[in-house]
Amino acid sequence: MCNTVTLTLLLLMSAACLQAEPASPSSDKSQNSSDLNTIQGCLQSAMGQYNLTDSDGTVHQLSGAAKKLGPQVGHELELSGKPGWRTLDTTSAGGASSVIQQPVFEVKSVKELAAECKPAAQ
Secondary structure, three states: OHHHHHHHHHHHHHHHHHHHOOOOOOOHHHOOHHHOEEEEEEEEEEOOEEEEEOOOOOEEEEEOOHHHHHHHOOOEEEEEEEEEEEEEEOOOOOOOOOEEEEEEEEEEEEEEEEOOOOOOOO
């Protein structure tokens, strides 16, 4: 009987704590355009992944907006989005589970600047 009462009190206290927690802001839909970063460069694609190389030669791995990016490969673009992470499974057959995280730029909008990429600076 004592265990039942203790368990009931514990469950009620847990429920009260959950209701008292403030709601976290919703994900991407609450993002203001002022929260987004902008990068410019040449869009490339390799092995199903999109990359943007900027004028400094920095390669940004991209995530999201694949339907918008596909037709723009080889074009000079301006992308708006935010930094994020991509988790990759690196587990070998029969080995222990392992993953790595790669930084990516999560694309929210795409703007074409030129139909062809600018030649790399020498």
